[in-house]
Each structure stands twice: as C-alpha cells, then as structure tokens.
Amino acid sequence: MSFTLAIVGRPNVGKSTLFNRLVGKRLALVDDTPGVTRDLREGEARLGDLRFTVIDTAGLEDATDDSLPGRMRALTERAIGMADACLFVVDARTGITAQDQQLATLLRKAEATVVLGVNKAEGVQGETGVMEAWSLGIGEPIGLSAEHGEGFGDLFAALAPLVEAKEELMSEEEKAARDDKPLQIAIMGRPNAGKSTLVNAILGEERMLTGPEAGITRDSISVEVTWGEERVRIFDTAGMRKRAKVVEKLEKLSVHDGIRAVKFAEVAVVLLDSTIPFEQQDLRLADLAEREGRAVVVAVNKWDLEDDKSVRAKELREEFARLLPQLRGAPLVFISALQGKNLDKLRDAIFKVYETWNMRITTGQLNRWLIAQTEAHPPPAPSGRRIRLRYMTQVKSRPPSFAVFCQKGDDLPDSYTRFLVNGLRRDFGLDGVPIRLFYRKSDNPYEAKANKRKIH
Template identity: 65%
Template sequence: MSFTLAIVGRPNVGKSTLFNRLVGKRLALVDDQPGVTRDLREGEARLGDLRFTVIDTAGLEEATDDSLQGRMRRLTERAVDMADICLFMLDARVGVTPSDEVFADILRKRAKYVILAANKAEGRAGEAGALEAYALGLGEPLRLSAEHGEGMGDLLHVLMPLAEEFADQAEQHQPETDISVDEDWDGEEELPIRWPTIDKPMQIAVVGRPNAGKSTLINKILGEDRLLTGPEAGITRDAISLTIDWNGLPVRMWDTAGMRKRAKVQEKLEKLSVSDGLRAVKFAEVVVVLLDAAIPFEQQDLRIADLAEREGRAVVVAVNKWDIEDEKQEKLRALKEAFERLLPQLRGAPLVTVSAKTGKGLDRLQAAIERAYETWNRRIPTAALNRWLVGMLEQHPPPAPQGKRIKLRYMTQAKTRPPGFVVMCSHPDKIPDSYSRYLVNGLRQDFDMPGTPIRLYMRGQGNKNPYKGRREKNAGALTKHLNKKPKGR
C-alpha cells in the first residue's frame, strides 16, 4: 500500500458509501440515519491502477467531552493525524454548514494533505453546495456521487501525483535488503561491513505497545524533548522519523504509534491503527522492540517481534522502566528464560535493560544495536562454510526418509541483510524442518550470529558441484603457462 487516505466529514455526508465503493465491498454499514459509523474501519482500496489503504471514520462531532460523541471525535482526529491524505467530504445538497467550517479549520492545522469533495453532487440539486465549498479555502472541490460512482476519475486524477510523491519518499527511506553475494568469492577472511554514514544513516524503528516509553526513550537519546510524551497511552499517533548523531553513529530513528490489539471505542484507551508502525518496521534495518518491565512479553509484543523477524530485520529487545524494578536479578533471569522459550526464532538476540526516564542503559542499547547491525550484514567465506558443514554432517547426518539417502554436497552464502545461505543437496523436498533448524542453530552458534534472522534454502542440483574441479582447472592453467616456450627461442 503506497499511502493512507482517511475519509472525514460531518455525519451522514456519505463517507461509508464512498468507503464501500473504494474497497469494492459492503464492509461499512450504510443508513440514512446520521451517526451509524462509530469506529475506525480500514480497507484495501483500489482506484484505477492505484492501491492504497482507506479509513472510514465516525462523523466529526462538535462535542469535546467524554461523551460517546466526544470519544468518536477524538478517534476521528487520530485518523486525521495518522493518515497521509484526508478526504474532507461535504453534502452538496445541504451546502456548507457552520460545523463544516469548524472542521475545515481543524484539517488546515492538522492534516498533511486535504482533498475537498462535495458528495451527492449529481444533478442540479448539488450545484449551489459545490460552489459554496470554495469558501472553505481548501482548494477546488471535487464533485462526487459516492452512491452512483460519479467523479471517481477526478479523484484518481488528484490522487495520482500524491501517490507518486509518497512512492518516492518510500523509495528514499527503503533500506537495502537481501543483497546478493558474489558466489565466486572464496576468501578465507570475512569482508569488512559497510557502516552507516551521514548520507546513509542506520535506520532504527522503535516499536512496542502503547505507553512502553518509546517517545521518552528517543527524547533521552536526542537530549531534548522533541516528541510529545505523557502518562496517557497512545499519545504518538503516526510514525515520526528523526535523523540524529548518536555518539558518533548516524541514525534515522522512527518513533511509532503503540501497537496493540483492537479495542472497543467505548474504552478510555482508544484504539490506534498500527499501519504506520508496520510501515516503519519495513523501513528499518534494526528494530528495537521496547517492553514494559512490569508487563513484558504479552501476546502483542511477541507478534511485533515475530513481524520484525519475518521481514528479515535485525532485532534488539529493550526492557524499559528498569529503574523502578525491585528484584532486578531475579526479573532478568525470568525475562531471558521467557525470551528463549517464546521467541525461539530470535534465539540469542540482544536483551537490554534500560530506563528511558533516567537514561541508564542507553550505552548498552547502542552497543547492542551496533552488534545486531554487524551480524545482520555478516558475510562468511564459502570455504569456512563447507568445512563447518562437514563437521555438522559428521555430528548429525541427515535422515533417510523412505530409505532415500540425502546428500548435502556443499554450501554457500547467497545474500546478506539478513544472511541467506544455500545448501546444494539431493532430495531437497525430503529434508525435514527439524534438520534445517539444526543447521540454522549451528550457524548462529559457530559463526557468532545470535538473534539475526537467517534464511536457509535447500536446492537440488544432481551431482553437479560448481566448485568441483576449480582448483584443478587453475593448477592446469598455471602449468600450461610455465611450460609455454618464450618467443624467439
């Protein structure tokens, strides 16, 4: 998805009808009665060649208290803050109301991009209301009919350049991943790792549940209160990136909205969409999963860490609010045991205790991030890999399913960021997952690659070994060169 579009406006102007048309399904309830939508609803929209995320919101109410209407308004304001583009919808048959003018002022201050749309503009009944919309100062209004599908081409025309702009931004921030390795390289030493520079800083996403202390942690690293913090959960509403020099290490750090399970709108902790946080994980090279020491490793923490591993990012787990923990040693042992048990796919990943409030442990966090980044970029010589593979086969040979003996002929590293290895073998489809895990765990331990995602691919190639005969061929060429008679004799 290239960008997020939030549809906002007064109740009963046709927001849910347009949402259903963009997603191509009747996902949102539609009725003539105002205020049917009370919740945020996300969908995958399709308009021409564009693919994007669309959010249907509750109608903007003027209430600001803790009533249901007040809570619905705050939830809609969240959607405005986290969306890339806001589509502000009016009812062209009613015209511009005082409420529309209030909400237009809010959007001018809070929204990044605003598209003004006059809905129900089919026929002559909506002409006057569409003309009135110019007075809001939000540009030329699009004349739409969400119910009949009119004006969709005009909407596509307006969205297209914005989509290209967001695509360019995404390409600039997108880190280099799955970099191919020259398989002909057979050196005995590892190649030096390319470290971040001012032009290409290390990209770090700080993710976790709401109120874990993500913004406080980044403020402490910055040395100033750049990000809004407070005791309330869910203050941060969208992914914010800051480029800083962290004790000589150039980094672009992403502060993200708290990721948690869907909550009811009536609860005090209003639910947040996690789409921006997920996008930040994809932009990152190192993901810091920040836990609350009081309630570590809840289900959502595990999902966030697993997402980072599946995306192939280096992972560091940081336990915040350590300064208020009483039984530190006992708690640390319990944390490490729970980490190994609940996240075996990240076995050995750094687990660091910090206090975002006091700044204690930030030096250990930086060292852990640098170590994780180095491991994520590591490249192992083919010769060393094949010597290691022989030892692993002698220690524990592969099984022989249905009496078919599996031969693992040779191994090479195909990619870095994260490390990816290819094992050429017979019957690759017969190798059980348990044996692949045995090899991955061995790679982690013997080549000092704790915690980083490791990709292992089994590939069949018959009896062909591209490395077989290479030395004999080189030796033959040398002998031929030495036996060659000099010219003129």
C-alpha cells in the same frame, strides 16, 4: 524536508479515503464510523509529477479538555502548525455546517496556507455543495470525489505552485537525503505496553496520541525522523490482543494493519511491559516477526518501575532464552519510554541487528565451515547410507538464507538442521536475525548415464 500537506476537517468527510487515494495504497483505515483516525499518519503522495508528504489527521471536534477527543484535536492542531499547507475537506452532501465554519476560523487564526476541497462532489448535489463552500471565505473550492478519483486535476493545479516553491528552497543536501530510503522499524506489542510513548520519546515531541485507555492507537502510524545520525521510518502499530478478544470490526482492521506494517518493516521491536512480560501474546508477536524474516530487538519497557533491576534483568534473560529459542542472541534492552532512558542503547541495538540482517558470507568461508562441521558431527544415515553434504552457499540476505546441496536432503532430521543453523549463528555472529536453511538436490553426473542404460 519535502513539501508537507495536512488533510484536515471534521469527522467522516472522507479524509482517510482521500489520503489513501493520494498515496496510492490503502494505508489508512476507512470505515463509516466517525473518529476512526486518531493519530497523525504520514505517507508519500504522488499527484501527477508532484511528490510530497501527506498527513492524515483526526477529525476536528469541539473538544479542548484532556479527554480522548480533546487530545486528538491537539494533535491535529499540531499538524496544522507543522505542515506547509492544509487541505481543508468538507462534505458536499451534508453542506457547510457550523463546525466547518469554526474550523475555517481556526485555520485563518493559524495563518495556514489552505486549499479547500469539497469531497463527495459527484452529481448535481455535489455541484450545489461546491457552490455553498464559497461561504467559508477561504478561497476557491475544488470539487473532489476521493472514492471515484474525480477532481484531482484541479487539486494538482492548486498544489503545484506550492510544492514547486518549497522545492526551490530546499538545498541539494536536503534533496539527496530525501531520496535515501530510511530504515523501516515496526514497534509492536500488546495494548498499553507503551508503544506510542516510545515513539514520542524518540521523536522528542508528543506526536502520537497516548493515555491510560488501552487500544488508543487503531492503525499503524508511520513517522520519519533522524535518530542519531540515521534516517528511520517508525511504524507505531495497534496493540495486538489474543484473537478471541478481537471482536470489534475496527479492531480486526487494526490488527491486520499492524501485521502488514511488520511485513513492510526491516527491524521489528517487540515491546514488553516489565510488570507482565512474556505473556502468550508477546510470544506470538515475537514469533510473527521471526516468521516474517524481520530482524528482531526485544525491548522491556517501564524499567523505571523495577526495584532490584540486576536480579530482575537476570530473570528476564533466562525467560527469554527459554521461551524464545528461535530468537536466540537477539538483543534484550531495558528501557523507560516515559523517562526516555536507555533509548540510545535501543537505537544501537536496532542498527547492529540491521547490519547483521544484511550480512553476506562468502561461499569459500561457508564451505570451509561446512567441512569442519560435518567432520566433527557427520550427518545421520537414516536409510543406512550416510548423506553427504557437498556444497553450501548464501542465496540471499535480509534475512540470511543458505542452500546446502546434497542428495536426499529431505531425509535429514530437523535436529541436524537445527545443529547447522545454531552453528551458523554462533560462528558468524548472526545473533538476533532469522536464519533460513534449505537443501537442494545436487546434480549427479552418473544419473543421466544410468537412465540411458535403463532405456536401452
């Protein structure tokens, strides 16, 4: 594992802004409302020539019960325990509060390696805040401005020896594994379908915040784990409701963040609630994944609540085929995230559909197939003259995309394109992945001569 830095502090001191600055992207939601960050969010940070993992945590509040703030605090304390070091962030404008003092005590008790960052330290008021931070008694404070990118040279100087010490302890195998890109998986679904519970079950620990409240996850949280023998990065996205119901500013940001996670993913797992499956929003999410060109697995959660499983499974397969014909052949897996059942089947389905998504078919195979298809079912003749499909090739994978060379391909009806796409899926085993097929105009060797005659 690479060096891990957890950013901790009370709410609204600028932790997520600092996180975004370190990873070089706006991955974390940022808003003036305290408590926007609820889960632990990981990112790959770059600071000079340093490379390390950074974790954005929820603001530490004085809550220890089973309430939502209490569960958020427990997650942050877990991050402190798992990180190699903590960047403890305080607010220079507000000054050191009693809550900051309590958090400093917590970090000392945890025997954490702490780097003290004083954010919003630009200007004279910032200098005063930096001097005041010495009173925490946990080392030399570093003045920062996450918003304006100031003070990061001093932060580099503080982190460099810690990162280098961890690098020296890593084996060559660990370094090679770190450099391999993991499979990107997005878990998407309606609120309360069990997305965070599923991620926790895969991780084997309570890493994601869960509970009976709908909409706990506010932004797409990514975690990296070895699942079976393969490294994967899993995005737990915010539950996406119907657009008309998304009224709060933060929820709009969350839904946008979830859509962005799907665009970065390679496989999308659409998680359904077995008690209310295939709602309109479920269908929209599955369609979104298909339009974005992702490989798709549909997982039916809360399967432990079903009594007659064989009858119910048959009903759901029929509904799936009827309601989502564009995902024909996609795996449908029945799981219980809460009990951890059938997660091995889900994993196998994800890796199988990922292989299909990357599939390459030779031009020779495609053209032999195209001849057989056009002989068995010739293209229509919309203008009285039959369109001849001359040549076919695969132009890319991820998802599999094909070009057919012909004259007047735009005149072919959609029904014939569907016939070809369904044939490709059936004959080459392209189940569970979107297929892109388009027509290109083939060169006519007599066209140039005809044009010359017209000129003369």
